Amino acid sequence: GIELNDMAVHFSALQQLIDQNREEESIRTRFRRSTNNNFRKLSRSHGPHDTRFDEDCEGENFSSSSIGELSKILPTIEEKLKGIIFESDKDYNKRTSKNGQSQIEVNIGRFSKHYLPLPLPDIPSEWGVVCLCKAIQLPTLMHVLKLLLLERSLLIIGTSSEEVASSACSLLHLLKPFEWESVFIPLLPDSMLDILGSPVPFIVGAVARSDESLVELENNPIVRTALKEGLSIINLDYKKFVPTTEQSIHSTILNCHNPMVSELVFYQSKLNRLVSRENSSLNSFSLFIQHGVTTEEGKLIEKIRASIEKHFLTLSGSAAATQVDGFLQYGQFRRSDTSGEFEFELFLDKFLEPFRAQLVFQEKLAGTQLFHSYVEEKTERLLMFSKSNRNARFIADW
Numbered sequence: 001g002i003e004l005n006d007m008a009v010h011f012s013a014l015q016q017l018i019d020q021n022r023e024e025e026s027i028r029t030r031f032r033r034s035t036n037n038n039f040r041k042l043s044r045s046h047g048p049h050d051t052r053f054d055e056d057c058e059g060e061n062f063s064s065s066s067i068g069e070l071s072k073i074l075p076t077i078e079e080k081l082k083g084i085i086f087e088s089d090k091d092y093n094k095r096t097s098k099n100g101q102s103q104i105e106v107n108i109g110r111f112s113k114h115y116l117p118l119p120l121p122d123i124p125s126e127w128g129v130v131c132l133c134k135a136i137q138l139p140t141l142m143h144v145l146k147l148l149l150l151e152r153s154l155l156i157i158g159t160s161s162e163e164v165a166s167s168a169c170s171l172l173h174l175l176k177p178f179e180w181e182s183v184f185i186p187l188l189p190d191s192m193l194d195i196l197g198s199p200v201p202f203i204v205g206a207v208a209r210s211d212e213s214l215v216e217l218e219n220n221p222i223v224r225t226a227l228k229e230g231l232s233i234i235n236l237d238y239k240k241f242v243p244t245t246e247q248s249i250h251s252t253i254l255n256c257h258n259p260m261v262s263e264l265v266f267y268q269s270k271l272n273r274l275v276s277r278e279n280s281s282l283n284s285f286s287l288f289i290q291h292g293v294t295t296e297e298g299k300l301i302e303k304i305r306a307s308i309e310k311h312f313l314t315l316s317g318s319a320a321a322t323q324v325d326g327f328l329q330y331g332q333f334r335r336s337d338t339s340g341e342f343e344f345e346l347f348l349d350k351f352l353e354p355f356r357a358q359l360v361f362q363e364k365l366a367g368t369q370l371f372h373s374y375v376e377e378k379t380e381r382l383l384m385f386s387k388s389n390r391n392a393r394f395i396a397d398w
């Protein structure tokens with residue numbers, strides 16, 4: 001029931017309640033021990049000690065808030081936090097955090113001096129994207145996204161619920177401008193593993209309690225069978241991607257021209273450098289909620305998302321044009337015989353015609369002397385670079 005854009009506020013409010021509850025429980029525990037020790041001394045001076053009092057004290061729950069009360073307090077704090085964030089005209093106390101980010105001080109009753117990072121951390125679009133990039137690298141992530149565009153199923157597994165759920169949610173953002181129209185379950189209960197054998201495409205996240213359970217899940221007979229029918233697996237803990245063994249799909253994507261390879265490799269190396277910093281909040285979910293990302297980290301993650309979306313826009317041809325009616329050249333409106341309303345009918349041949357023409361043009365270009373001269377020039381430059389590199393190494397060694 002939580003909006004994706006409000007997840008950071010929800011986790012921040014929940015952390016506020018947990019910290020306050022722990023502090024109060026710690027005080028009550030110290031008070032209980034002090035009272036219990038005094039009672040023992042009094043009991044020894046008056047006769048045999050009754051241990052039932054100790055058992056009652058140890059078993060009693062002194063928590064200030066029950067689960068029901070917490071569920072009532074949490075929405076109230078969330079609403080106040082969201083109001084403060086979006087009412088930018090008001091003058092609230094601000095400071096700079098350790099990683100250089102702006103923070104805002106929020107005082108809500110006894111929940112005082114609580115700081116929220118500005119801008120608010122975006123769990124799916126920032127933390128989730130980084131989790132995937134750290135696990136399988138950007139070029140492989142593009143392979144995964146293309147499988148999803150062809151409506152093939154994906155299973156994300158790991159032992160961290162926040163990483164699994166965030167990674168699953170981030171895929172919905174990375175598919176833009178397209179939208180996932182099938183089953184989406186960011187955290188699958190153990191009792192519903194049978195759904196992994198469904199013929200309906202899905203994006204599912206599953207959390208294992210241990211490394212042994214993780215291996216068992218990956219080798220589950222249902223999962224192994226589904227791998228032959230279009231299912232792929234991302235193992236976040238082992239940092240590996242297991243592609244579907246459906247040959248017609250896997251080979252098609254592998255042989256596709258990917259003009260983004262060098263760009264993605266560059267972004268990945270830059271992200272690895274940022275994540276390797278000791279103070280980076282991208283290595284801890286709790287730190288990410290508390291401090292958010294740095295300006296440099298945020299800009300890089302935004303560039304990664306924008307680059308992927310730009311590439312996917314080219315896959316839709318003129319339908320992705322800035323004009324709202326760019327898609328009209330691929331079909332026409334017709335009045336439905338049953339409902340009487342106008343419906344748009346898409347003609348796939350019209351959509352594919354420009355791509356086929358482009359392929360024919362490239363085939364003809366590859367047969368020209370101009371193209372062969374271009375390849376020869378590239379070859380000579382590579383050989384010259386290799387020779388100069390050997391000479392440079394010889395001089396350096398000498």
